[in-house]
Amino acid sequence: MDDPESLDILFADVGAARDQHRSPFKFLDAYGVGDRSLFFGRDNEIRDLYARFYRSRVLLVYGESGTGKTSLIECGLRSEIPAEEALFVTVRTAQDPFEAVRRALQRVLGNAPERDLDALLRAVIEQKNKILVLVFDQFEEFFLFQPASVRQAFARTVQGWLEQEGNCRLVIGLREEYLARASELEPYWPGLFHNRLWIRHLARSDAEAAIVGPCEVCGVALEQGLVPHILTDLSGGGSEVELPIFQVVFDSLYRKALLETPEHPRLTLDAYRELGQIQTILGRFLEERVQSYGEGSELARQILKALVTAEGTRQFGNRQNIAIRARQFGPELSDAQVDESLQRLIGDRLVREDPDQHWYELRHDALARQIRQWMSGLEQDLVDLRQTLENRLLEYQRHGRLLETDLLATLPPFENRLALRGELAELVEFSKRRARQHKRLRFLAVATVFTVVMAFGVFSFVQWQEAKRQKVQAEANFRRANEAVDHFFTQVSESTLLNQRGSEPLRRQLLEKALNFYQDLANQRAEDPQMRAELAAATFRTAKIRNLLGDHRQAEAAYRQAIADFAVLARDHPEIPEHQSYLARSYNNLGLLLGDGGDAAAARTAYQNALDLLERLARDHPEVPAYQSRRALSEHNLGILLSDGGDAAGARAAYQNALDLQERLVRNHPGVPEYQNNLAMSYSSLGVLLSDSGDAAAARVAYQKALDLRERLARDHPEVVEYQHKLAMSYNNLGLLLNESGDAKAARAAYQKALDLQEGLTRDHPEVPEYRSYLAESYNNLGILLGGRGGDSAEARVPILKAAGIFARLTREFPQQVAYRAGWARAEGNLAWIELIARQPREAIASASRGLEADPQQLWIRINLAHGYLFDNHTAQALAIYTENKDRKLPEGKTFAEAVLSDFKVFRARGLQHRDMARIERLLREISDHGHDGSS
Template sequence: MGSAPEKGSGMMNLQAIARYPGARSFYDNASDRLLFYGREEEIDLLFHRVCATRLLLLFGKSGVGKTSLLQAGVFERLRQQQNMLPILVRFNLPASPLETIQTAVSETCQKCGVDYTPGEGETLWEFFKTMMLWQGDVLLTPVLVLDQFEEIFTLRSAQERAELACELGDLFRAALPPRVRQRRQLRDAADNSNTALTVSLSEQPPNVNVIISVREDFVGALQELAAEIPGIFDDRVRLNPLSDTQAKQAICQPAACQSTETAQFITPSFSYANDALAEIIRYLRGKSGVIEPFQLQLVCRDIEQQVLQLSTQGQSVACITSELLGGEKRLNAIVKNFYQQTLATLPQRDRWNAQRLCEEGLLNAEGFRLPLQENEIFKQYHLGSQALAPLVEARLLRKESRLESNFYELSHDSLARPILESRPWKLTYKQRLVAYSGLITLCLVAVFGFLQWEEKEQAYTAEKQATLAKQQAQAAREAAEGVLNFLVFDLRDKLEPLGRLDIIEMIQQRVNDYYEKLGIEGQSAKVLNQRAVSYESEGNRLFAQGRLEEAGKAYQRFSSLIKQVALLEPHEQTWQRNISVSLMKIGDLLNAQGKPEEALKNYQESLAIRQKLAAHDPSNMGWQKDLAGTYLNVAWHQLLNQQPEKAIEASQYGLAIKTNERMEATLHTNLAHGYLFTGQFDKAEAIYLRYRDKTVSDGRSFKQAVLDDFKEFRQRGIDHPDMSRIEALMR
């Protein structure tokens, strides 16, 4: 439910860990607890308050670190010192409150090795009254931690909130709830039993504690629940933002931790010079004066990556100086990279609209943050709540409910400047449309005017000026090629959100006619490559429109031309990469046509090329990423061709390449499938459980990706008796 597995569990080997978690929360595991600093006073306060009261309200602003404080700061202490079992619960999935809590209890017990006797009955009161949790010979007290409780207002109906409030309120009544008593008495009468069921339950309330963790802006909304939960406001703790001293501890102490036999770090320990530390603190405070743990971890994670990179190059870094830090420009670049990487996780159809929203809708001309109402976002930028959810989850955006609607804004002031600098030409969207329209007209006039000029020039050029004219024509032609590239590629990206790809299709046809008249002989590799990539773009558009036969012809032209380019300049590695791209495109097409064997052959040929490129230049992260993605495709199609052993090998090769968390999770889906199909169920189950709450490259949850894969396997006649067991784990 939001906790990572313990590193010491038998399902994985000890591996190097990062000192800073980045944008995610700290988990409830040994390594994250070791690195969680700066909140010692809050940990003590919250621990003692939980022990002293049965119902505690924890609140604070979004991003202030409530979940991290609970998971990495308080949970283990409750388990070790008070024989309490914290059970993290989220109400973000479509299930009843009782089902959600029962699932959370079961998963927590399984993870912590607790013997669990499930409770009976139809209410939370009966469930916790009859439930028992044993660890050895010690009876544990459950502590329900209702994290991100604002989700009952943003994701649940008023009726569901009322039902949940009634259930929670019953837990703190001093007697058997009347509705429970009445139902059980009716059941006794119907059964004609001599021993009434109500006798088996005492009047004493269940032994269970509850922590409600909620965003500060939703505390007022809890008044809606106060009638059913009268003591909801009696015991409360407000979590404040980090002070400068706490922030310094959170920055410096993880960096100073030494590797041990139970915790190996990806970098040697290091420290921060005072001037560098002061610069980081100043940057984090920004205009708002609030230090958010999320941004602190983002900056520190990037600094740690810098230390790692320098260490692998043989440069030891013992102290982060102001010079190494790189000043405000570097810090802005960290946030800018986070912004761009977050946008890159969105589907292509949403990415451009999300960029416009962030750069124009949520910032004014001076770069100050603006809130925008959800309906206005949908009307202006065609992004619904589902499309915005990944941006909120990644903490790029903050979502607030007010005036019976949802408003979105950038999560922090320090995001404003780098996002503003990403705005192309500092123009608004409407201004850019006007500029694009004028530029399109000029480009069309220039291109076709040039073609007419070239024909006349060739007709009237004297023999003694032929060589000079040819050079001029070539230079002009290359300039025209650049304009054509703008029309085919950049203009396509601008028109696609407007739904006017019909314009591109018309332009593409004219471009193709021009290239056919131009011919191939005597053309430079650069011009031929531009022509080849134009055919690739045409194939992509036709493929997306489902016109597979036409897309195939375009991809074949792309492949044929790029091979000719490679023959002209055999030592240029970019052309080799483009050959691998053409093989991948044809493989995608064959797969869509239901020809997995032929598709696999193309992917393997592409893999061979990318292996050579990555080996030639290991520092080129783009080629390394290409190689990992190709291993992913090869492994998938080996599974479709019932070659699970080979799929395991390809997945392991892909995982050996340093990528990102989503690519790692995606590669692990194929690895787990391979183990499942080869009878290695324990290995497969370990991976499914480890990554079940992760997200894969295309934005789906790992669980959903597994279920979708199994559906496609069955559609292709591939089945395994253990697939149903895994499906049960994923649901």
């Protein structure tokens, strides 16, 4: 085949008027009501739409990008509804949705007087005397570009129209991947999910009708065999055809035929073959058009990239913000350059312009996907970050919320390329200024903070009690003292350094100082609701400190007092959501405390109370993501409680509830790493549950999702050491699962990744014992893997020796830490087994003895000790241990005797024999048989 003909000549005159011939195809434009005579292949969907239109006042049309949803609504449905019966008004919600509806309605009324939006909508219905059908097209833009507060306000406004205006209906066009996001609108728009139609790509038979029908109408001939040949190529042997490529191919053939025989255009197989690779035609057309601009090609690329979202969809822009966005992808552009480039792109049918508002956008998301492929990783990050900032600007304008420090921390590497201007630049500067102020407060030296805070706190607290004549000033002083102590408490309770060796007495002393302040405060009483709230909050913090200090009984009492206080405040002042929020937090923390104490029933009740409160808060205040986040954490905590209690189904449901909430938070707030971290935690917990339940495949999926999130967090936030620690834990969990599933090679790779991270953490942060503990655990797990299933005992010995050494040092440094002592015992017990397999019974005896010294309650280590004595020919000592412990139960349910018999089978399989093994087996079986009399 010859080289494909350049697509440039096929589109050379795409901007010229064509009065002589009507094109049977639409390229990347949607069909409108005037195109009904050309709209073929969708008769079944049109009938379904027509029937559903009258079924409910809300109709949802959803499907993949490129399935023709807009054409079905604007051409198919509108052509079926008589014009005298209904007035269709199409609205795009990428910009301010309220203003978009206002402009659309004002166009209907012409020069109408200014009025509020509700009155304007009523005026349209009354003056036109028709059903008003608001068509929210490309409605995924609503979720992409509008913050939660705007979405909620708009949903409530539309709810009012549906309830009060009998002649108002909604038709919504939505990409199917945003269907879950639409669930937040269901409480406001009745029937949203009950009256929906899924639009799929054209079936081949329908695609043939969509080709032949328009060509017959427009007098365009088709060579025999052309249509089935092209459809086979377009469907890839499948049963469906993608509309964007379909339209571009046939529009290209038509324009080529029009150039060659304008009076009698005919589409031929030869012309089709000249197009080249069909699946890449759109990308090639786009590339060739841009290349044809010569020196202006890079400028055009900048403009086109500025019209693409972080998700690879199109977005609106006016000349000004297109120029600002384009700065991310190259040099600064003048107004004249932007205008000239936009006009060329419009002429080439790549970009369209809203004639009223002079907004510009790509003609189709198919183009956006191609353009996104041009972007480097850095450019994609810039688009994502700017989109996040633009959404946060709307939040700031409505609610005064500045940017979080985590988001600000991501900006420095990108600020020069972002070229922030105007309101966005001001928002960033205001947020930085506030963050600097907070940072100065947070990073005062602990001793200075402690001295100043306590002195000021006592002085102000006395003032508050005694200076009734100066009540306002005294209360102000008190609140400043309270805030300062809050900062102090947060620093002490969360400090990594104060949790380390040698710091426990200081940490306890500092926490007790804060406790005394809060305890004195909590014992006061006040009539002022604000002061009552401060006192209740002090009780809550008292409970937290009691728990940190290990005073669990007093912590429980304080939490119950906080619950009682906040319940009264929430009842008396339902308009203040913070009271309900504190009440929910108190219930959640009480649930954690009760669960750790073994009272599962009471803990479950506490969690449920927290969830009921948080569900109501999240519903009533969707603009506050913290309520959704706390609700998800309570669901997660409930899942852990149910899992520990053996209720796997209940735990899985709770974890799934947490995941649904956290997935939504991550989508809506991609710049908040805390939400990604919490989502990873829930996936990890679900993975543990699924693994314990025997569903290894599902567990692996959950672990992998946690791993993906934590890898991204560790990469994007290298300054947050905890993210690297959590990532290592995920690799370790995955290694355990893979080992249990028999995939030793993959398990070893996972353990090695965990070890690489943990060795770095231990090297860089030797003051944090937790990192050393997890490093030892990973070494231990790797050793078990290497020594199992006929493995190399010499190779397995190395990591387990490392684990035992680390745990032994931790036990000496922190003798009160039971977990370190248990880890040491576990490593020594595993080492004893490895020594047995390696035919080193004396070393096995030594390791098992050290393990039992660390933790005498580990019965399985006693078995390894007995085996060591047996193979070292101290049969009497071995027999004594075997018989003394024969009926004791191991944690997994086996008796001591059953475990010994099982080990003997392993020894024989490994070629290990002892002359007394058969005798001991008979003895243990006889003892076991005689020891059971049938009683229960």
